[in-house]
Amino acid sequence: QVQLEESGGGLVQAGGSLKLSCAASGRTLFGSTLGWFRQAPGREREFVAAITWMSGTTSYADQVKERFTISKTSAKNTVYLQMNSLKPEDTAVYYCAADLPAYGNSRYASNYDYWGQGTQVTVSS
Numbered sequence: 381q382v383q384l385e386e387s388g389g390g391l392v393q394a395g396g397s398l399k400l401s402c403a404a405s406g407r408t409l410f411g412s413t414l415g416w417f418r419q420a421p422g423r424e425r426e427f428v429a430a431i432t433w434m435s436g437t438t439s440y441a442d443q444v445k446e447r448f449t450i451s452k453t454s455a456k457n458t459v460y461l462q463m464n465s466l467k468p469e470d471t472a473v474y475y476c477a478a479d480l481p482a483y484g485n486s487r488y489a490s491n492y493d494y495w496g497q498g499t500q501v502t503v504s505s
Contacts, residue, residue: 389499402476
């Protein structure tokens with residue numbers, strides 16, 4: 381089992397920045413992909429970004445590319461999502477997820493085995 385705990389959400393004005401953290405515990409993340417997804421009211425959960433634990437290879441949704449950066453600190457078993465130039469349409473609950481072992485497309489929520497409780501991000505205009 382892997383437990384994931386997100387933090388860092390909040391209220392920010394458009395154009396501002398936030399940094400989300402996801403602390404993992406319970407078992408090794410060797411062979412995993414860690415991802416961030418988000419879900420706005422009335423919408424389906426959508427892929428934001430992902431990073432492979434061993435190689436650090438990253439991928440991003442087109443709508444956040446150049447604005448968001450996913451990173452990790454292996455020693456702390458923590459994944460981060462730095463969000464810059466935030467827009468009102470970025471408002472959502474952001475979830476951290478782990479695909480372990482990872483062998484599917486990291487953009488599909490159905491491939492992920494473990495999920496955090498989510499953290500709210502609200503961007504005001």
